[in-house]
Amino acid sequence: MNLWGIDLGGTKIECVVLDKSSLQVVQRQRVPTEASLGYQHILGQIKKLIDIVSERAGERPTAIGFATPGVSEPATGLMKNCNTTCMNGQPMLQDLEATLQIPVRLANDANCFALAETRMGVGRDYPDAAVVFGVIMGTGVGGGLVVNKQIIKGQHGIAGEWGHNVLEEGGVLCYCGRRGCVEAVISGPALEKYYENESGDAVKLNEIVEKHLAGQDECATRAVNRLLENYGKALSTLINIIDPDLIIIGGGVGNIDLIYSEGYERIKKYVFNSGIFTTPVCKPALGDSAGVFGAALLWE
Structure with a gap:
């Protein structure tokens, strides 16, 4: 069947x-x-x-x-x-x-x-990866944990929900009722709102990144640095607890190439391992x- x-x-x-x-x-x-x-x-x-x-x-x-x-x-x-x-x-x-x-x-x-990418997607390039964390960074921020090709749900069914850990005390109100959640800081809409508050202009995230790369928009550069710094800080907490063999980044924010270069360096900065971090962090293969x-x- x-x-x-x-x-x-x-x-x-x-x-x-x-x-x-x-x-x-x-x-x-x-x-x-x-x-x-x-x-x-x-x-x-x-x-x-x-x-x-x-x-x-x-x-x-x-x-x-x-x-x-x-x-x-x-x-x-x-x-x-x-x-x-x-x-x-x-x-x-x-x-x-x-x-x-x-x-x-x-x-x-x-x-x-996380399960599909482990079994059918980019995980096939890492057959020895027993512990895989799938990150979602888009309109919302979430994640899934797969161990030995099986989903780990947890006692309350919330394993992997790193998007609702508090990243900024007293920060922006999240829909979950807390302030400064990871999702309220580095989701796509949160980053766009931050740029709008800084510049007065409402533009899409990909345009903000382009403005930063062009080196002519200080507000865009602040927004991108805010993303990279908080991405490294938030993901390092996850790594310190789980220490996965492979991390796969899905969602629209995960399409930003800086996540895999400068963002990777920010993870090294915060991870509890004397600055050493070798875990592959990959884009998904299955769209x-x-x-x-x-x-x-x-x-x-």
Whole structure:
């Protein structure tokens, strides 16, 4: 039987069917999430998508994995920390199994990213990497931990959530209710807002980086240095605790090449190892496919 996975995003729901032996794509399809129409509508969109893919694949799933925003609280089975807020407090695993009438496994989308990149992506270039940390740095900041090719969820289902450690005491208010979280400092929107406050101009992050590289915009240079310094500081804390064999950076901020050169030096500055840091820090290989591939791998 093939492997089935769904990536449950805020704007789109994607389904993939992978050949179990080769992990090649058999079918792939998307539908809009339409989250504004509510939780029950999302469940309906999921069922609709599976029906479409089943017809095209000539089979129906006997089990399916989901990459979800947020996580299912182990103690209650209720969803939490979802930026698609209508999912919070809902027994999604139970509801999906009732709707689809098949076994379901859920994992946070950052965990699925880390698993897919370990098994199918850049991790294949590092076959001896037993401990892999997948970083998400985009609209939000999060992460996933994979050990011996298995997701580590943790006691509360929040393993890898480095984006909500406090980086700046009394800093900008984060949606989680705390101030100065990693996400409130070095996410894409946070960096753009910092530049706007400094310069009075609202521009995209890639333009800020270009202005910095051109050497003609002091506000852009301050914004980029803020990113690199806090990236090194925040990631070094992670490294001090986990000391992974491989780090993979996903999300739009991870497309900034300076992260892998000057940013790498900032990690060395802060890591608790006398300035020595040799862990590979890589861009992902799977693009925006990692979440849905990781969901399918939950049943592999």
